[in-house]
Each structure stands twice: as structure tokens, then as C-alpha cells.
Amino acid sequence: MEGRAGLNRQWNQGRIQARGPYPRGQLRGYLFGALLPSPPMPAVATAGLVKRYPQGLRRPPVLALKGVTLEIPRGEVFSFLGPNGSGKTTLIKCLLDIAKPTAGTLSLLDRPVSDIQVRRQVGYLPESPYFYDRFTGEELLRFYGGLYAMNYAHLEQRIPVVIDEVGLGARAAARPLRTYSKGMLQRIGIAQALLAEPELIILDEPSTGLDPVGRRQIKDLIRSYHQRGHTVFLNTHILEDVEDLCHRVGIIFQGELLALQTIEELTQTRSAVVVRLRNPGLLQANPLPELAEGIAHLGSGRARLDLRDGVEVPAVVRALVHAGAEIEEITSQVVTLEDRFLDLIGEKGGIPESVRAQLAAGLHPVEDPSEAVDPAGGTPAP
């Protein structure tokens, strides 16, 4: 018969759910555990989280988080997306008790974040990590393992495993950290976050400084930990990684949570067209409500029509002409996570007009707007 430790392990690996008088069972579990299945406790839960940074007497405080309400179920790979300075790292700091929230509630694994015991089940990789450079990689892992009060034998067993998992190599792990490259530091940082096999793994920009092979390795590693039942909270700017790995995405801008949806919900497999008309007044509102679900203004007279399921581009062209539109340019588009992200941020004024126009035209933003090339042969984007 398995003891409490065994149940704990199974719980951590996501093999059992909160049903009864298990380690994290509550009174409800003790009283009705045998009869009523209770919902699994979320790995992360915040409600109305506000964080205000005072800026001195003469300047108004900066509102880094504006009432963020979020719930991440156990066993999920979740990603937080947002431009620089949008509040992603602030939220992580609040979760780890590095910063104190101004208002709102938050819990990790159903416990208050101030409870240091909960951090036994949390592994964290900070953004651009720095570690004690006089120590070797192995010594550093031994140090962090000691802070988790890991059993010595288990720790010695885990160290080579995580070193191998992050692709560092035993020889590199025996070298002092001051000789490490940025990518190696990132790998050792990920290794210390995974060392104690925590239930919740929080990775802030894990791909920073890694080469394409390294990025791939880390993606596989995240996938493997997820398959073993760990919850992963990812902060990244690399949307491709998010699409590959995550179940749900939270998009945050200026401290406000704009969307909290699955990747499928966000991108939906419908198509869209980007149009530019000689008579742009027609695009003030959705001109084709029967064919398009919505319209997004992209600047420079361009607009994107999100088409309903099964609607094809020729039908849209015909309907536009029928409505009196003088089409200068029309391009077919599939909505990606990037599009949705830029839409949401753009709606809040988070993207400069010139960049939005270039993005809408399928171009990379350029420093000098005059360098922008219009594929349709029209005038350069302003």
C-alpha cells in the first residue's frame, strides 16, 4: 500500500486528482471525498490583482497590473504574452512573493504565496539569470538543491539528469560559471528550475541566448515535463514556441489582461482578407456582415475582414464590388497567433501606426518608412 509520500508523488505527477483526504485535500475532501469529486485545485489563481509602483512624491504611481484575474489549471502549459513592460514579469514577481501586490488575491497550488512551503513545489527561471560565478555548474545545482532541502542521495542522482536534460554536458558542468556563455548560463538556469521536479515550473524567457538547437531542446524538455504532469508557466516573446507548446495564452498589455483563451480559440482556422480601397469610407464599418464576422482597421487605409466559415475570397471580391468598393489591393490571410496578438495590442494603441501598416502588408517593420515597399505597386507605406 502506498503511503503519504507515494500519494504526494502521484499528485505531483498529475496522476491523481483532488478527490478525497489526499495531502492537499480540504475539509470538503475529508467530509465528502468519498462521495463527491471536487474540482482540481488550480496551479495558479489570481483575482483582481493590482500592483502599483510608487514613483516618489512628484510623479504619479505606475500601475503595473490592473486587476488581473487568472486561473491556470494543474498540468497545463500556459503562456503569458505581452510587449516589453506590459506587466508579465511583475505578475511572476507577485506570484513568487518577490513583490507584494497592492490589491487582489493570489495563490499558488491552493496556498498563499507567502507560505514558503509552497515554494518547494515551484521552480523558477528568472529573465537573464545571473548566478554565483565562482562556483561550477554542479556546485550551483548542489546549492539550489540544498535550499529545497532535497535528500542528498536524490540530489546527487538528479544533478547529472538535469544537466543532461538541458544539454549542458558533464564537462561543462564541472567548469566555473564565469567561463559560461550566455546560452550555457540559460541552460544551467533552466536546470536549477527543474532540479527539484517542482509541480509548477515558471520560466521567464527560457529561449533567451539559446541557438536554434538549444531552443528546440528546451521546447522538447518543456513538452516532456508537461507529459509527466508538471504545470508550466511560460513568459516568452517567441510566438512560434507558444503555438507549439501551450494550451492557453494570456495576452497582457499595460497591466491589463486582454485575452485568456486557448490557442485554437484565439487563432480559429478561419481565413481573412486584407483590403485597401480607393474609397476607404466604405470600410468605416463592416460592409459585408453576412460574409465577414468583423473588421479590423490596420492603418494606411487597410482593413482586415475576418471571414465566416466556408467563405471564399472570390465571393468577398464580388460582394465588395457589388457594394460599390473600388478595390486597390486585396490579399488573402490566415489568422495566426501573431495576428491576434498584434490586433489586440494594436486596438489598445500598443503598436505605432507605421509598424501596423507594414505588418498588415506582410512586411517586417523598417526603420525608415520610405523604405517600405508596397507589393501591389502602390505608394510606399507612410
Added chain:
Amino acid sequence: MKPRDFAVDPSYLLGPELLGAFAWIMGGLVLGLWLKTLIKNGRAGGHLTRFTFLDILRTRLYWVIVGCSLVLSITVVLVMFLKAYPEMQNEGMSGIEVVAGLYLFSDTPTNIPTPADPAAQERDLLEGVTLLTTLILLGFYVFFGSLLAIFIGMGLLANELDRRSIYTLISKPLDRMMIFFGKLGGCYLALTVYAVLLWVVDAGLLLYFGIGLKFSMLPAYFVASIVPLTLAALTLYLSTIAKPLVAGFWAIVLMFASNNFGTGMLAMITKSVLRLEDQEVDWFFLLLPPQRPVGLYAVNFLITEPLTRFFVTRAFPITSDPSILALPVVYLAAILLIAYATFSRKEFN
């Protein structure tokens, strides 16, 4: 010259009962806090202390300061005795005259009978040499130990804050105050290594002089370690609220202000400003951090001969009343309590 009343009593400040009670309360609070933190954090706290200690031992600055002080102390003692000892013998000086003349720069214990028997005179002189050697090394420990504590304390937490590695540390199952105590504990262990090295040097010198090993100075080092420990705690705390250089600057100012020279100067200035020429201002020496009270008490461990004690106390303020240590305890406890109140609530942005 009228001999001073050297029985410096903390009652100049608060009265012995009140001061004692205050020290007990403060010390008890800190001890309780430390125990609570230790129990809450278990092995992890000790692990952080050990790691910090090893990290300090790997810093070059630590060994530079320790090495310099060891070389300097050996040089001072050897030069002093190898050159002066034959002259002392020729002039028939007593041991206590050696101590008074060379260490205390005082001529107070004059007319001390020198043993007529050359062997007894030799023993007496060696007694003085032993005391002087140990006094010099203890002085080195307090001075260089304090500098060491300040230099180490400046970087221990400030570097973590500056490089933001504190984020990783806080994300581990470790109480905030344990981080502070762990760092301070590591620093104290490094100071203990320095004390042990000085004791080894002391023992080596005494063996070289043919005197033999003396273990009585170990408790003296233990008492004296309150000074660097307090300065380490102060610097460590200040470095969490100010730039490390600013923290180190103020700690060094306090260190110099609280030694005999610094407090003497301050007392002199206070006397002239407040026109207190006729009044005793020994209480002034107790207002600043704990160098002087610790010095007054630590010397007790070095003097084992009653006769030597009698003469030394005529030239050097000394008290065997342990209540003199109440004030250093209060200083240390106050710093740790302030650190607890602020560091455990600090935001790291």
C-alpha cells in the same frame, strides 16, 4: 599623576539593572527570532550559511586582507621583540613595563620591582611578551576583522540585489530573514577562520619565543568577535537600503568613531563644545558601537596572573563585570531587529 578610575560602569548610561534588562529583552527577541527562522527553514538555512561561507573563502579580497594582516602582525611582533628584547633584559625591565611602554604608550606602572633573580626576570619578561603579543593580535583581529566584515557585508546582499540573483533565491523555500541570517552566518564563519588563523600565528610566535601554547585567548577572540559581527550586520542591512559603497562608508565611519581613538576625539570635541572640561564623559564611549566595552572585557581573558592584572588595570581600563557587554548585545540586537522589520517586507523591483 592621579590614576584614573578605570572601573568603567555601564550605569553611567542607563544604570546596570535597566541596561541589563534591556539587553536581556533585546537579546532574547533576536534569539527567539533566529530560532523561529531556523526551525521554519530547517536544513536550507544552514545550507545557505555554508554556501555563503565557501563563497567568501573563494573571494580574493578576503585572502588579501587576511594575508596582509597576518604578515603585518608577525612583522610587528618579531621586529618589536627581536630588536627590543635584549635591551629590555639589559635595562632590567619588568614584563608589565614592556606592555605599558610598548602597547599602552603609558608610563603609569613605574617603580615596579624587577625580580632580582635573572631566571625570574626572564619569566616575568616573557609574561609581558605573551600579553603584549596577544594584545597586538587581538587588536589586529578587531581592526582587520571589522574591515573584513564591512568589505564582505557590502557585497553579500548588494550583489544579489544588483544582479537580481535575489529573485532566484527568494523563489526557493527560504524565509526572507533566513536569507539575511544565512548571509550573516556565513560572514561570521569567515571571521572565525580569520580568528583561528590569528590564534595559530599567536601560538606559533609564542612557541618561537619559547613560551608555549596559550588557549586562554580563544574566549577573548569570541568576545571580540561581537565588534566585526555587529559591523557586518550593520553593513549587510545598510546595503539593502543604499548603494553598497554608501553602506560601507557609513560602516567605516562608525567603526572608526567607535574605537578608542575615534571616541576619544569625539569625547574631546563634545567636552569643549558643551564646556564639560570638569566632568567625566566616559559614558560617551558607550554611545557608539561596541568596540570599547568589548575591549574592556576581552582583556580579562588574556591576564591570568593576579599581579599582572593588578598592574595592567592601573594603566588600562578593564572590567570583569560582564554587564559591560550588555551594550554591544543591544547594538547587535537592534540592528538585527531593524533588519527583520524592513528586509522581510522589502519589495524587490
